Amino acid sequence: MKKVVIESVAMNGGAGDYSYAKNSSLQRSDGFEAVKSLIHEAIMEKLDIKHLCNGNSIRITDLGCSAGPNTFIAVESIVEAIEQKHHSEGLKLPLPEFHVYFNDTVSNDFNTLFNSLPLERRYFAAGVPGSFHTRLFPEKSIDLVCSLSALQWLSKVPEDIANIGRIHYSNAPSEVMEAYKGQFSKDMERFLDARAKEVVHGGLMVFSFPCIRDGQPYSRFLVGVFFSLLGSALMDMVKMGKVDQTKVDSFNMPFYAASPKEVQALVERNGHFTIERMETQDSPILQGKGAIQVYSKHSRAASEGLIRQHFGHDDEIIDELFDLFSNKLSESFSILEESSMNFMFVLLKRKQD
């Protein structure tokens, strides 16, 4: 059975029961296998390996890499595929050494990331702190970019939205939805502008992130359902006098699931990349009652950081909130089973200027 992939910008650190490190096993499931095979195909079909072999090194970056057990999977798939392509083409030029840049925001736990770097790696590793919505590297210094389950995270919550009693645009008025859409557009523009400067001509970028299909309603989008239930749990806490209503009204999850059409339009407007491949994949939903516990733990690992930042670090409140959320997941099980979770795979190539 296929499983759903959930990831987040603000992973729980450390190695506790609710840490991201202990609750990201889903990402090593078939969802990741599918992305790995898409990355492999992309490199086999689209990478100019002869050109790469003329340089002193092959420079790869993983944008929004986090610090869990899956941090190294994408990069290792890329290195493996390039080695295989080099071997299969029987080139006389030796393959240059790999330089890999692991990027995430400055709040990412880079100490954990560095301590978990594979000892037997075939690349030189560096960590790059900063938002991928800004410049991170010098001009023309990157050959390959990958970013898995990261581009759905907005650089910030859209400003000036009145989203009373909710924490996301799911089931919200259309103005809220439009504000999120606008923020995603701005973020992607900045992202593509920065990468257009940094990536060498002919360089590749591979992305995978949660999306909706063109025309699909948000009310049955799995992550949207999670956020609706978490918002509803917060409102229950308000009714119990444990959380302030204004706190809920001013909190929104900076998560946006774009459609392929939106992404295509943004790439075309930027103008520096050709779309070599763009497809959506269905990740069938977990079935059976065991799914609730998995969803509950994963949602907590992915959202607790942002919740604490806004609502404070009272462990009792946080535990109660996620208990309520788990109950709501159980009550809404039939809705979850009918929901869907899609991922968009995008392969872009940097044009000649």
Added chain:
Amino acid sequence: MKKVVIESVAMNGGAGDYSYAKNSSLQRSDGFEAVKSLIHEAIMEKLDIKHLCNGNSIRITDLGCSAGPNTFIAVESIVEAIEQKHHSEGLKLPLPEFHVYFNDTVSNDFNTLFNSLPLERRYFAAGVPGSFHTRLFPEKSIDLVCSLSALQWLSKVPEDIANIGRIHYSNAPSEVMEAYKGQFSKDMERFLDARAKEVVHGGLMVFSFPCIRDGQPYSRFLVGVFFSLLGSALMDMVKMGKVDQTKVDSFNMPFYAASPKEVQALVERNGHFTIERMETQDSPILQGKGAIQVYSKHSRAASEGLIRQHFGHDDEIIDELFDLFSNKLSESFSILEESSMNFMFVLLKRKQD
């Protein structure tokens, strides 16, 4: 009055009373100013700026950068000097962007380093975890290397030395001294071999680290005196039954102060670099009774990490040890005042192969 510069491989983390971050103000003193002006001269006189301007970026690494308030000083001096040289030569080619790699061992607190990166910096920053006695970067990928107060730290304590009741080669039998010397040679060989691969032809390396003058006795070398007194404090703890004698016998500080002649011979044996400049500087010793407190706090910040690794994390024991050490510093004040602290400044240039 000039002040002495003390630094270490195993800085205390965090921001507590004994943290390296709070006890490294000495390093921003005249010692650092002298190194800054040497770096400035080195770049003005020896850097081929036209060649650098043909590349896409200028790649600088600080090896053994630590994570204190001084981490950024060397790199900023280099960037400033290069900008000034570019300006003064009136070159038509624009200056490429700077890519700076901050390196230290994997146990360094990179989270603190990344959080303290200057917001207004004129370079792209990356962190590189790993020992500088190994390869850290792809071939021919670095234009400038700097390393301040780091090369005195050995990759490990020399093996199979019997150094009963002492923690360093100061005042030790000559076999112990020779074993340290041998380890420093091996480490420098590995260091120079790695850098010879990584640094581009014509690239520069600037180092500053504690040294002894050719022929100077170790018994009056300030850091050696510190280690003798710390060893003596540990032996007092043994007599009080609070520390195990075998623990002291098996502990040695991995610190070596080389002489200019030794370093010259090692660079020549490596063969890939020319020595463009090599000089020693005296750092006059702090005078007056206030010096004891400064020495005491700085020595603790620099050595506590290694002490805890070996002797355990019992705060009471550690506090008592450093109290004893402070008393010994006071008792030996006249020896300290007659001791000396020298630094070696070395400028190397990568030869054409």
